[in-house]
Amino acid sequence: MFEPDPIRPDVLPEPARYAVFGHPVAHSKSPFIHRRFAADNHKAIDYRAIDAAPEDFGVALARFAADGGRGASVTLPLKGIAAGLCRTLGEAARRTGAVNTLTRRDDAWHGDNTDGAGLVADIAERWRLDLRGRRVLVLGAGGAVAGVLFDLLEAGVDHVTIVNRTPERADALADRVAEPARVSTAYWQDLGTLGAFDFVLNGTSAARHGQRLELPVSIVAPRALAYDMNYGEAAIDFLAWARATGFEHVHDGLGMLVEQAAIAFRIWHGVRPDTEPVYRELVAGGG
Ligand code: ATR
Secondary structure (H helix, E strand, C coil): CCCCCCCCCCCCCCCEEEEEEECCCCCCCHHHHHHHHHHHCCCCEEEEEEECCHHHHHHHHHHHHHCCEEEEEECCCCHHHHHHCCCEECHHHHHHCCCCEEEEECCEEEEECCHHHHHHHHHHHHCCCCCCCCEEEEECCCHHHHHHHHHHHHCCCCEEEEECCCHHHHHHHHHHHCCCCCEEEECHHHHHHCCCEEEEEECCCHHHHCCCCCCCHHHEEEEEEEEECCCCHHHHHHHHHHHHHCCCEEECCHHHHHHHHHHHHHHHHCCCCCCHHHHHHHHCCCC
16 A cells, blocks of 8 residues: 655655544544545545634644645535635635635645535436436525535526525525526525425525424425435434425435545545445445
């Protein structure tokens, strides 16, 4: 796995350093996922979880770089701050204003956002569902939704309606996309009048706060997909509602989590890992 040092062949080089930054971060599955990808691809990495409050993140990231950090995943609530700490940004990070993947390049950070591509890969490749032409209802207008909206449009969905508890945030997000023919907003209380959707995406954090979403059954079209970007306990309510309401396809965000990590892994190591074994282990309760 290691190339010996030609001058000191008895000394093995240290594994390259990677980390996930978040707040809280103790329950992050990213260390498990990245260590598994690395083992499967014979890469020696040291991947840790580092808790950093938003006000401490800049200093913590600088220390990580000084200690030889080569790349980092970024999770809630640091994705927006991460974008401001980068010298260069990839296309998805620039348009979303959020970074979930940091890569050390020329003594500075380069930021990417792999969340949207991860969502599309999960739906299109793992679940083999065609996104093209779908009428989409997006619930929520926070960071999670902003991170995937452009990729959904690029994947060929027909139209996206954004509904958010605070309508101004939905309007601001739609304005940012600036594709009025394909993205519109509506009030939550009007959901019952909007007709049926082929794809309902839950991007709210309601369940994480122990709150339920009020949704009318009239939004379900035949053969529709319900997808919760949350996973685990935070996805139980919405997915149970979706099954009971007649959605044909019902999925949580665990696959998206693994796919966004795989795209980050490819950015760092140049290989696209096989995601299926890790996904299956996570579904079985591993990680
Ligand atoms: P994230 O980065 O996870 O998206 P966020 O930016 O705080 O976090 O956004 C959370 C989203 O969940 C928002 O769209 C929020 O609605 P508001 O903009 O009105 O706050 C939504 N949300 C949270 N609790 C909710 C609830 N009980 N009902 C409906 N939407 C809720």
